[in-house]
Amino acid sequence: MTLRPDLAAIAAHVTPGSRVLDIGCGDGALMAELESASGCDARGMELDGELVERCVSRGLSVVQGDANLDLANYPDKAFDYAILSQTLQTATRPDLMLDELLRVGRRAFVSFPNFAHWRTRAALMFGGRMPVTRALPVSWYETQNIHHVTVEDFRDLAKAKGATIERAWFFSGEKQIGAPAANWRAEFAVFELSR
């Protein structure tokens, strides 16, 4: 099974045998990969009951819960890694969620769609309407993305939170691209953080 590129980047850089919390774990694809290929102890949290049922049916440990509320119940540094893939921009308060991530995990992986990608900029500049692109395919009124964020915004937030950016990966479609001008060129970004 092929992982989404941001998940593949995360899977490739989690230290084998780690304790991992995947927040917004969806159907558990990353968890399954981390357990089978890296011998990790992976736990998940997911809001959608049907996805949780699919995870549990395949033997994964996933709790149906709301990351905005339920992260509070995990002890400090309970995990080696806390992973938030394509979920930050849906959080009620992304800044507080980043705090929680770095509280429950020694390190955190965060991936998100970059709102400053040139396609998004062009759509807004020339279309004059909220962008609907291949990275952001849902209209403004029904998208779950309530806090759009750019690569530079995220760097600023990490800095404000006293978090260190350990590594970062950028993608255009399926393809990994270099860091230069990532805020223009990247459709998706993955950051590894510590604090």
Added chain:
Amino acid sequence: MNVAAPASPVYRIPHPLPLDSGQALEGCEIAYETYGTLAADKSNAVLVCHALTGDQYLASPHPITGKPGWWERMVGPGKPIDTDRHFVICANVIGSCMGSSGPASFAPDGQPYAMRFPVITIRDMVRGLVALLDGLGIDKLHAVVGGSMGGMQALSLAANWPERAARVLVIASTARHSAQNIAFHEVGRQAIMADPAWAEGDYYAAEAKPDNGLAVARMAAHITYLSEAGLTEKFGRRLQDREAKGFGFDAEFQVESYLRYQGSGFTRRFDANSYLYITRAMDYFDIAEEHGGKLADAFAGTQARFCLVSFDTDWLYPTSESRHIVHALNAAGAKVSFVELSAPHGHDSFLLEHDQLDRVVKGFVE
């Protein structure tokens, strides 16, 4: 109720069973059923714990009612709890009346215990189950599974004998009885005790049993097992066998007729004193209280994997109770899954057809 006809094998606990009350039960017996074959290394045992009025007839016909086992749709060859792979054990809890020691059993003086039977707790029931596992030579269960009061036993086993089960599946249950739970049980107990035939519990030799009281207790409890929407869908305000209201007090509404049927059917298979003892055990249930007041402490250091399932229309043991357990298990660092399933039938949903529940149970127990 026929005390003398337990068709199941009975294990006699070879030592006095210590109880939370400080008393001990001499010569305690546990009636049980098994399904499937125990592996040579005894690694494939699954213990299923029954609910308040359940029994050991999990996947085989009930000897009194002749009805299929209470969870036959879940347990059997090729079913989610697969008896081709697992050795499934279900035992009647102590305090009950289907062959295990309870108030209807004979005390050492040859007379039924009746109200002389010691008051027991959920943990006492589990002590009995653990003694049975010892007797069967099973050190570690592949899984312990239970719904409702069965879930309480599964939690109690995990909290008090953490090395005895690798997987713990708790469905539609709670870690403590709420004031509302206790209140409903008290209505049931008072109905039994208000029946003149109850006679302070000493009715076993009498002509009349407190069937009226027990039936009312069952009727009240049965309402708590269903959802309002489920009752409305099933019965609405429809009348039973009549065109118009009769201006009397017969069972004119279908829902009345149904409850009366449930109540009287129940008295054929259940002992009123057992109902008192088991509801009391459930009311005493509070795992946090047993472990210094903090639920997470009850599961500190557990190596077991947990799975909790709730139903969105269950108002007896609502989702919030399952979440409360999940939060404690997270705080304890335990491996836990939790899902709230959607079902229209309230608390009873765990016993009914539900494909998602089947997949969760299969995926977790496998």
